[in-house]
Amino acid sequence: MPDSPEPTLAIQFLERKNRVPTDTWDELKWGEHAHAFTVAHSVEADVLNTLHGLMKDAIKNGEAYGSWRNKALELMKASGWYGGNGHTAEDKKYINWRLRIIYDTNMRTAYSAAQYRKQLQDAEGRPIWVYKSKLAGKNRRQEHIALHDKAFRYDDPFWNTYYPPNGWGCQCSVTTKSVSGAKRDGIETLTSGPSGEPPEIKDSEGTPIDWSTFGDPTWKYNVGREALAPNFNKYSNLPKETVTEAQARYHRDMNQTRLAEGEFKVLVRRTQEVDYKPSNILYQVGNIEAKRCGAMNKHGVRDSKIMASDHDLWHGTGDKVAKQTIPERLFDELYTLLQEPQAIYEERVANKPYRVFHFIKDTQDGKKIKVVVYYLKLKGGSMALKITTMGYAPYQYHDAKYSKIW
DSSP states (O other): OOOOSSHHHHHHHHOOOEEEOBBSSGGOGGHHHHHHHEOTTTOOOOHHHHHHHHHHHHHTTTHHHHHHHHHHHHHHHHHHHHSSSSSSSHHHHHHHHHHHHHHHHHHHHHHHHHHHHHHHHHTTOEEEEEEEOOOOSSSOOHHHHHTOOOOEEETTTHHHSSSSOTTTOOOOOEEOOOOOHHHHHOOOOOOOOOSSSSOOBOTTOBBBBBBGGOOOOGGGGOHHHHHHOOOOOTTTSOHHHHHHHHHHHHHHHHTOBBOOHHHHHHHHHHHHHHTTTOOOEEEEEEEOOHHHHHEEEEEEETEEEEEEEHHHHHTTTTTTTTEEOOOOGHHHHHHHHSSSSSSEEEEESSOOOOOEEEEEEOTTTEEEEEEEEEEEEOOOOEEEEEEEEEEEOOOOSTTTTTTEOO
16 A cells, blocks of 8 residues: 555544445446445345455454455355356456455545545645656556656646546555655646546657547546545535445535645536536634634634535625626635635624625735625534635625724
8 A cells, every 4th residue: 555644534434434235347437436436247135235344344453455364255255256147266366356446446435535635735835746656566557657746736636537547457556745845846737628637648659648538538637636525516426325324424524624735626626517516515614813813802703613515615705796707717716705705804794693704815816805704603612714606795884884993
């Protein structure tokens, strides 16, 4: 296994998966695999349940393949299942290959999802991500090697598709660097095209890589992004009840999680996809900076937490009433605005169980953007500032109904 963070996130990734019996792996598509545990030709429920349990135990205990394989062979003997599709105990070569695929695929995707999340959490200090390919041994691919040492910013759409693994047995990985570290090491930061495709890159024989045919199409997704910011509306190949269960598990694990800046930016961009359907999960998206928090405290606001549901982010980036849409180029300013607004105004509202505040920030094009937050009681009793909408700020805030807090 590649170097990885503490296994908590990897364990959570595997435990959150719902078991889905399939005849073939590609019955499920792309991000669905981030929320479903499946093994081809394993429609027998007991077999699938046991394999899932063995994988969860292996990742919890750091169990090596050899030990895991012995337990899986015991399962095969007890159940009479030898990989399905008519295979028997005599098909030893097939069985060994199949068990290795099951173990490696689940381990690598779990650790990849955990590594992606950890790297996003550190992205403010280490925003340059560098693709690393396997350069020796088995499972080398020329198009993967062509990406070796190519660098993109963490928020470049390149990573939405090409964050490894990028195929069966792929052992590529990603390292991170600070801006100064990348400059010191002579690493050029590239920019992908509109759909996340890399710029022209040639393989070792000088042939430009055809990105439209890069790798197995069933692997053209970022498993970590799908785990962090899923669009459950897209998972059309999963049974409806499985999607419902996956949403419930995601809510259990992620509700009121504090998002780092990198995680927040990924989530905001995901919510802007045309077919995104919010699942109304609540995230903590920051805390007001200390001095501004002090100013709010003087006006009776006792909690600095800033909360937002994915519905708030989906709806809020475009003010549906005033028809003011924040362009994507300004999304990166939202996180800073939430923590360190240049101005804070309270809007006086009557007969409401909440208070209303406007956080304001100037943009480079001479306009102001706003985030409107309610100060209210959350389910469970704690108080917080919760985003309700965002947009350009047309007001001069000289009206008597506004009072300046900061």
